[in-house]
Amino acid sequence: MIKKVLIILLFVLLGLSLYSVVKYNTFGKDKTVVARHYIDYGMKETGSQNIVTAVVVLYRGFDTLGEVTVLFLAATALGALLHGLRFKSKEKEPSSLIVSTAARYIFPLIILFGTYVFVHGHLTPGGGFPGGVIIASAFLLLFLAYTQKEVSEKTLSLTEGTAGILYVITGLLGLVMLNSFLANFLPKGIPGKLLSAGIIPLIYILIGFKVGAEMTGVLRNLKEEEK
């Protein structure tokens, strides 16, 4: 009964919000103050060609640290919850030769592509999060092709721990040198070059590794307990 009331209430609320959104937040109109600043001065202030990246890593970098933490949290929690889980063993059939051969050649390519995506985050669309996930998907392919393949938990834990600590240290260096957490303490360089935008590529590389390790860990945990 309580649940029904709750549902009705939610729908009334959402109906109202639909009404007000469609009516008052006019579509396609420039309504921003802060965004204007980012667009006009963003490239000069950060040295990043991709303004979304500048916003994600610098202007709202604190959010991104939180976001990385959320993912870390989910990976840790998943590991903790599935800890010691045992299911009835199912017959494990090795995958076909075609899949495993293809996987052997495609795996390094996907890893390379993922790395490309997170290294070029300040120049092209992409960045640390999709890059890391692409790397994790390479491992997914590996898990599918070679059912016995293992990535050791030690390596994953070490990677995510190191990347996370380096991220925090980068932030603290900004605090020490420029008196502001996550401030850009490296030279900005020429926008458009690979080595530009100060700490942005550095942070995106760390995020790429961290996300890659965490997502691989999630997949590994889900897979492993099938034994």
Add this chain to the structure above:
Amino acid sequence: MSSIIIIFVSILVLFMLGATIVAWVTKDLLIAVLSSGAISLIASILYLILQAPDVAITEAAIGAGLTTGIFVYVLKKTERFEK
């Protein structure tokens, strides 16, 4: 926005709503998972139309790809059909 794009968008949106309904009514959880993946994929096309390539890539990789993968793993561990 030109009218061709609007028509294209309308079709995509219709597909999206169709997928939502499929996810709602189907008893086969795998189909529900795949339609939720399809919704993510269409959303990522809409993000491209709305000039958000970063988001489109992320949504395609995470929302459509990895999430579906995790769901499928879990379905393998539990049960595929809703009783």
Add this chain to the structure above:
Amino acid sequence: MNGGAMFYGAAIALIIGGIMIAATKRNLIKIIIGLNIMETGVNLLLITTGYISGGTAPIMNKTWTKVVDPIPQALVLTAIVIGIAVTAMALSIVVRIYEKNNSLDIRKIKEMRW
């Protein structure tokens, strides 16, 4: 008509549809799928809010005149990642519940009173 109603409508429909699935279905995996659909709707709503007619993606080339709002895009990047974190979390609890009860139906799980 400039397409606004389309995007906003799709976003709101996804949010409502997702919540409806989460609220009316009894299967835990279905509920989580509903939450996922709802999150997609919210993200679409945010991106639509940041769209500017005739704007291009916020990647600065030499020739740019009008650029869409980068902030909602940054927010949605965060929201997508948070979404998968919640999903993974939820599914791991679901796996455990299935192990304990051998069912995904919230009615069959004895102590689960809603």
Add this chain to the structure above:
Amino acid sequence: MVNPILIIAISLFGAFFIALISPFVKRTGKIIAFLTIGFDLYIGATLALKSLRTPVIAYTAGFKPPFSINLVVEPFSAVFLLIVLTISFLISLYYLAHPGEEPEDKFFTLLILNITGASGIIMTGDLFNLFVFFEITAISSYALVSIRKQKASLEGGIKYLIISSIGSSLFLVAIALLYGQTGTLNIADIAAKLPFINKSVALVAFLLILVAFFVESEIFPFNGWAPDAYQGAGEGISALLAGVISKAGLYALIRLTFTLLDLPLRSKLLIVFGIMTFLIAELSALKQKRVKRMLAYSSIGQMGLVVAIFGIGTIPALKAAIFQGVNHAVSKVALFLLVGMVIKNLGIYELDDYKGLGRENPLLGLLFSLAILNLLGFPLFAGFWSKLSILLSTGKQGLYLLLSLILTGAIVEVYYYVRFMKILYERNEEASHLEIHLLEAIPIIAMAAFIIIIGVNPGLITPLFEKASEAIFMKFSYINLVIGG
């Protein structure tokens, strides 16, 4: 120079550090968590003291707000920061002598991150950053609740997750609405632009925020998850829910409805929903046979009471609400930790199993009675002064109906707690003896000392609440602080 960001940075460092070394050295999580939270408390206390004279603001990324995220510690957030960090520290102290849940290193990582999220919610000055920290707190709470992997904990966890996810998505919709209207995400900036926001958009955003944070602060009808979560979680985690997680949710509710969207509707809604929660929860507590579930309902009821008093909105009422919030946190955390000690030693859950325990174990009985009497507002305990100021501030506003409802709820509360105390001191030859580890008892004794000292001399702490209530009452001082000058 103390920077509020250090609290977040060091906690995250601690959490990542556990992940880094746990494959090589097992079972270090406990110590690292204790040290990290202790450090947080040190920084938090320094900041809080400093903020009473001059509020502290920190920018990130080297850009001024509204262009970057900022953290603000002013008297109101300082009080909540102190509550949250002190309670967390005491809980981590308790866990030094008490086994954590398995796997232990991961458990303590989650604990640290939960506290990081709660302090982030309290300090942040940015709406979307609030959402991120809210999610950090929420996700770690789901995990902490269900980590025992028993039926009840898993159910509590998944219910909490489903309801809270819907709430947080609604919050995100509210953020989208407000951003579309104002083009900024800074709380002070949006608050300053409130007159220019379309009225109905503001109203819808307000309602969405209300729903989202009613879930977190356990307000009816959005608290369906709470009794199960309290019951299923480990006792230390139940204490965390009562003293830290719900308090962070309460802070966000108050900050967003008083500073961000200061609508006249607020007062009515908070009072009605708050008092409803109070009455329903107290009546449900009456029926419970299990100690933890009874305490859970009592906890929900207290949150309702505090929210209702906040709803009155005058300075004395705000002061009373903050005071009651502190008292509730202290008493309830002490009670949950005591129950945890009993369960660890004897493994009993039912109310009737407690027969004679207080008589057999004088220290345990004494601590139980102190916490309960404080909660009930017995004279010469801290709770007396907060209950008294609640009644005075309600009466002063002429809200006699509210006053009588509060008294009704309070009588119910007295009834079932006195019943519990009677069971504790009943004659029972078979009552077992408890081994109380000194380290476990220290946090509870510290809280008992607080209760008595403040009870004898409330003037020690009331100036703090005075400043805090003034700070939340005058939203323009907050706005000026962040985006003025």
